[in-house]
Amino acid sequence: MNVNLMHGAGGEVMGELLKTLTAFKNNNAGGLGLESLDDGAVIPVNGTNIVLTTDSHVVRPIFFPGGDIGRISVCGTINDLAVMGARPIALTSAMIIEEGFEISGLARIVASMDQALEEAGAAIVTGDTKVVERGSLDGIIINTAGIGIADRPVRDSGLREGDQIIVSGTLGDHGISILAYREGFDLGDQLRSDVAPVWGMVDLALRAGEIHAMKDPTRGGFAAAINEMARKSGVSILLDEEQVPIRQSVRSAGELMGIDPLQVANEGKVVMGVPAADAEAVLAAIRSHPLGRDASIIGEVVTGSDVIMRTSIGGERFIEPPLGDPVPRVC
Amino acid sequence: MNVNLMHGAGGEVMGELLKTLTAFKNNNAGGLGLESLDDGAVIPVNGTNIVLTTDSHVVRPIFFPGGDIGRISVCGTINDLAVMGARPIALTSAMIIEEGFEISGLARIVASMDQALEEAGAAIVTGDTKVVERGSLDGIIINTAGIGIADRPVRDSGLREGDQIIVSGTLGDHGISILAYREGFDLGDQLRSDVAPVWGMVDLALRAGEIHAMKDPTRGGFAAAINEMARKSGVSILLDEEQVPIRQSVRSAGELMGIDPLQVANEGKVVMGVPAADAEAVLAAIRSHPLGRDASIIGEVVTGSDVIMRTSIGGERFIEPPLGDPVPRVC
Numbered sequence: 290m291n292v293n294l295m296h297g298a299g300g301e302v303m304g305e306l307l308k309t310l311t312a313f314k315n316n317n318a319g320g321l322g323l324e325s326l327d328d329g330a331v332i333p334v335n336g337t338n339i340v341l342t343t344d345s346h347v348v349r350p351i352f353f354p355g356g357d358i359g360r361i362s363v364c365g366t367i368n369d370l371a372v373m374g375a376r377p378i379a380l381t382s383a384m385i386i387e388e389g390f391e392i393s394g395l396a397r398i399v400a401s402m403d404q405a406l407e408e409a410g411a412a413i414v415t416g417d418t419k420v421v422e423r424g425s426l427d428g429i430i431i432n433t434a435g436i437g438i439a440d441r442p443v444r445d446s447g448l449r450e451g452d453q454i455i456v457s458g459t460l461g462d463h464g465i466s467i468l469a470y471r472e473g474f475d476l477g478d479q480l481r482s483d484v485a486p487v488w489g490m491v492d493l494a495l496r497a498g499e500i501h502a503m504k505d506p507t508r509g510g511f512a513a514a515i516n517e518m519a520r521k522s523g524v525s526i527l528l529d530e531e532q533v534p535i536r537q538s539v540r541s542a543g544e545l546m547g548i549d550p551l552q553v554a555n556e557g558k559v560v561m562g563v564p565a566a567d568a569e570a571v572l573a574a575i576r577s578h579p580l581g582r583d584a585s586i587i588g589e590v591v592t593g594s595d596v597i598m599r600t601s602i603g604g605e606r607f608i609e610p611p612l613g614d615p616v617p618r619v620c
Numbered sequence: 621m622n623v624n625l626m627h628g629a630g631g632e633v634m635g636e637l638l639k640t641l642t643a644f645k646n647n648n649a650g651g652l653g654l655e656s657l658d659d660g661a662v663i664p665v666n667g668t669n670i671v672l673t674t675d676s677h678v679v680r681p682i683f684f685p686g687g688d689i690g691r692i693s694v695c696g697t698i699n700d701l702a703v704m705g706a707r708p709i710a711l712t713s714a715m716i717i718e719e720g721f722e723i724s725g726l727a728r729i730v731a732s733m734d735q736a737l738e739e740a741g742a743a744i745v746t747g748d749t750k751v752v753e754r755g756s757l758d759g760i761i762i763n764t765a766g767i768g769i770a771d772r773p774v775r776d777s778g779l780r781e782g783d784q785i786i787v788s789g790t791l792g793d794h795g796i797s798i799l800a801y802r803e804g805f806d807l808g809d810q811l812r813s814d815v816a817p818v819w820g821m822v823d824l825a826l827r828a829g830e831i832h833a834m835k836d837p838t839r840g841g842f843a844a845a846i847n848e849m850a851r852k853s854g855v856s857i858l859l860d861e862e863q864v865p866i867r868q869s870v871r872s873a874g875e876l877m878g879i880d881p882l883q884v885a886n887e888g889k890v891v892m893g894v895p896a897a898d899a900e901a902v903l904a905a906i907r908s909h910p911l912g913r914d915a916s917i918i919g920e921v922v923t924g925s926d927v928i929m930r931t932s933i934g935g936e937r938f939i940e941p942p943l944g945d946p947v948p949r950v951c
C-alpha cells in the first residue's frame with residue numbers, strides 16, 4: 290500500500306494512516322499522550338501541566354490573501370495549544386528550504402511569524418534549518434512545535450449531554466479562500482484566510498465558564514472536528530443550520546467550486562462544548578474579543594452517536610466525518 | 621540573494637543565513653532563548669528548567685548502514701537535549717511524506733524510532749502528518765521536537781581556562797559512512813553511522829563531575845562544534861592530534877574521498893569541557909558506557925581565540941571553522 294493525498298487530509302483516510310504512524314510503544318510521558326490523539330499532549334512536570342504540540346506547514350501558495358506560510362506556522366501551533374487550554378509560551382521554528390529560494394522571501398516570512406507571536410504573547414526560542422537541492426522540494430516547509438501551560442487541560446473528548454456547542458466565528462474562510470485564490474477567482478477582499486492566534490479569545494472563554502471540550506477545526510474543517518469530538522465523547526450532536534455562521538462570499542465561492550465550507554480548514558476558529566448554565570457567559574466573553582464577534586451557539590449535545598444538522602426548511606441531515614479535506618496543501 | 625546548499629550545512633555560511641532566520645523580536649521565553657544559539661532553549665517553569673529543541677531530518681538515503689531517518693530523527697533531538705544537560709522526556713513526530721511512499725517503509729521507520737526512544741527512555745507523545753503531491757518532495761522528511769528537564773543546564777559557551785576537552789568517541793563515523801555508502805564503496809561493516817541517543821552516557825558524565833560546556837558535533841562536525849564553543853567562550857583550545865580518536869576505516873575512506881573526518885557530522889558523540897580536577901572521573905564515567913568506550917581527553921583550554929591542533933610530528937595547525945559540512949543531506 291502506498292500513501293495518497295487523502296492520507297494527509299485530516300479525515301477518515303488519514304485516521305487509517307495514523308494507525309501506522311502512531312504505533313509507538315513509547316507513546317506517553319505521564320499525562321495525556323499519543324493514545325488520546327488530541328490537539329496536543331499533556332506532560333505533568335512538578336505539578337505543572339506542560340502541553341506539547343507540533344504542526345508542519347506545506348501551504349501553497351506561500352503568500353495568500355489574509356496570511357502566509359509564516360503566519361499559519363505560528364498560529365497552527367498556538368491554536369493547538371490554546372484548544373488544549375494552554376497559554377502558549379515558547380515555540381520552535383524549523384525551516385526546510387529549497388536551494389534557490391530568495392532570502393528576501395525568508396525575511397518576509399520571519400517578520401510575519403514575529404507579528405503572529407506578538408499577537409499571541411509567545412516567542413520562538415530555538416529552531417533548525419535544512420537546505421535541500423533544487424527540485425527535491427518545491428520551495429519551503431515550516432514546522433513549528435510549541436509548549437504551553439494549562440491550569441486545567443481541556444480535551445476534545447469531554448462533551449456531556451446538555452452541553453451547548455459554540456463556534457467562535459464564521460466557518461470555511463481559510464480553505465475556501467485558498468482554493469478560490471488558486472483558481473484565480475476575483476471575489477474582492479471578502480475572501481480572506483481567517484488565520485489568527487486564538488489564545489487571547491480562548492483565555493477569555495476559559496475565565497468566563499467551564500469548557501468541557503474544545504478543538505480547532507483545521508484540516509477536514511468543522512465536519513471533521515465535530516465528528517471527532519462526538520465520537521470520542523460518545524454522544525450525538527444536534528446542530529441548527531440557521532445558527533451556523535458562514536460568510537455569504539464563502540458560501541457562494543463554495544457553491545461555485547463544489548466545495549462544502551464545513552469540510553475545509555479554518556485557521557482562526559474554535560469549536561467547544563459548554564454546560565448550558567455557562568453557555569451565555571462564555572459566548573459573551575468570546576464575542577467581546579475581536580476574533581469572536583461572529584461567535585454563535587449552534588447546537589447541543591444529546592445521547593447517541595451522530596452529528597445531525599437541522600436545516601432551515603425543517604429537515605434533518607447527517608454531517609458525516611469527511612474522508613478528508615477537499616483542498617490539498619491547505620495548511 | 622538566494623539560498624544555496626552551504627546555507628544548510630551547519631558552518632560559517634549557515635551562520636549568515638541564521639541572521640535572517642532568527643531575526644525575531646519575540647525570541648525568549650524567560651530563560652535561554654534564540655539569542656544564545658545553543659543546542660536548545662531553556663524555559664524556567666515554576667522552578668523547573670524545561671529544555672526545548674528541534675531538528676528536521678532530510679538524510680539520503682533514508683536507510684543507511686547503522687541507522688535510518690527514523691533513528692536519526694529521534695537521536696537528533698534527544699542529543700540536543702542531552703548536551704543541554706537535560707533528561708529527554710517527550711518528543712513530537714512530524715512527518716512530511718511524498719504521495720506514493722510505501723506504507724511498509726513508514727512502518728519500518730516508526731519501529732526504528734521506537735527502538736531509539738526505548739534506548740533513551742523517552743516517548744513520542746504527539747505529532748503531525750502532511751502528504752504532498754508526487755514530485756514536490758523526494759520521499760520523506762521528519763521533524764522532531766522535544767522537551768527535557770535539566771537540573772543544571774549546560775551551555776556550549778562555558779569553557780574556562782584549564783578545562784580539559786573530552787570527546788566521547790571516534791569522530792567522523794556518520795558523515796564518512798553516509799558518503800562512502802552513497803559513492804558505492806564497499807568497506808565492510810566497519811563504516812557505519814554512529815547514530816545513537818547519548819543521554820545515558822551524558823547522565824553518567826554529569827553525575828561524575830562538573831561539565832562547563834557541552835555540544836553534539838553534528839553538521840560541520842567536530843571542527844564546527846569546537847570552534848563555536850571556543851568563540852562563544854572567548855578562549856583558545858589546544859588539541860593533541862594523537863589523542864583524537866578516528867577509526868582507521870574512517871580515516872582511509874576520508875582520504876579516498878578527500879573529506880576531513882573532523883568536518884563531517886557525528887550523530888552519537890559529545891564534546892565537552894571539564895575542569896581539570898574532574899576530567900579523569902568524567903572520562904571514566906563516559907568510558908563505562910557502551911557508547912563511550914573510545915572516549916578520550918584530546919586537549920585543553922587556554923587563553924586566546926583559536927583552535928590549534930598539535931600534530932603527531934610536532935607541528936601545529938589551525939582547526940578552522942568550516943564553511944559548512946562537505947556532505948549534503950547528511951542528517
Ligand SMILES: Nc1ncnc2c1ncn2[C@@H]1O[C@H](COP(=O)(O)OP(=O)(O)OP(=O)(O)O)[C@@H](O)[C@H]1O
Nearest residue numbers: 299310311326327328507508713715746747748749
Ligand atoms: N506522524 C505522526 N506521529 C505521531 N502522531 C501523529 C502523527 N500525525 C498525527 N499525529 C497525531 O494524530 C492526531 C491528529 O493529528 P492532526 O495533525 O490531524 O491534528 P491537528 O494538528 O489538531 O490538525 P491539523 O494538523 O489539521 O492542524 C494528533 O493527536 C496528532 O498528535
Ligand SMILES: Nc1ncnc2c1ncn2[C@@H]1O[C@H](COP(=O)(O)OP(=O)(O)OP(=O)(O)O)[C@@H](O)[C@H]1O
Nearest residue numbers: 382384415416417418630641642657658659838839
Ligand atoms: N530556522 C531557524 N529559526 C530559528 N532558529 C534557528 C533556525 N535554524 C537554526 N536555528 C538556531 O541556530 C542554532 C544552530 O542551529 P543548528 O541546527 O545548527 O543546531 P543543532 O541542532 O545543534 O545542529 P544540527 O542541526 O546539525 O544537529 C541553534 O541555536 C538553533 O536553535
Ligand SMILES: [Mg+2]
Nearest residue numbers: 328369505507
Ligand atoms: Mg488541532
Ligand SMILES: [Mg+2]
Nearest residue numbers: 344365369507
Ligand atoms: Mg493543528
Ligand SMILES: [Mg+2]
Nearest residue numbers: 416417674675
Ligand atoms: Mg539543528
Ligand SMILES: [Mg+2]
Nearest residue numbers: 659700836838
Ligand atoms: Mg546540537
Ligand SMILES: [Mg+2]
Nearest residue numbers: 675696700838
Ligand atoms: Mg541538532
Ligand SMILES: [Mg+2]
Nearest residue numbers: 343344747748
Ligand atoms: Mg497537525
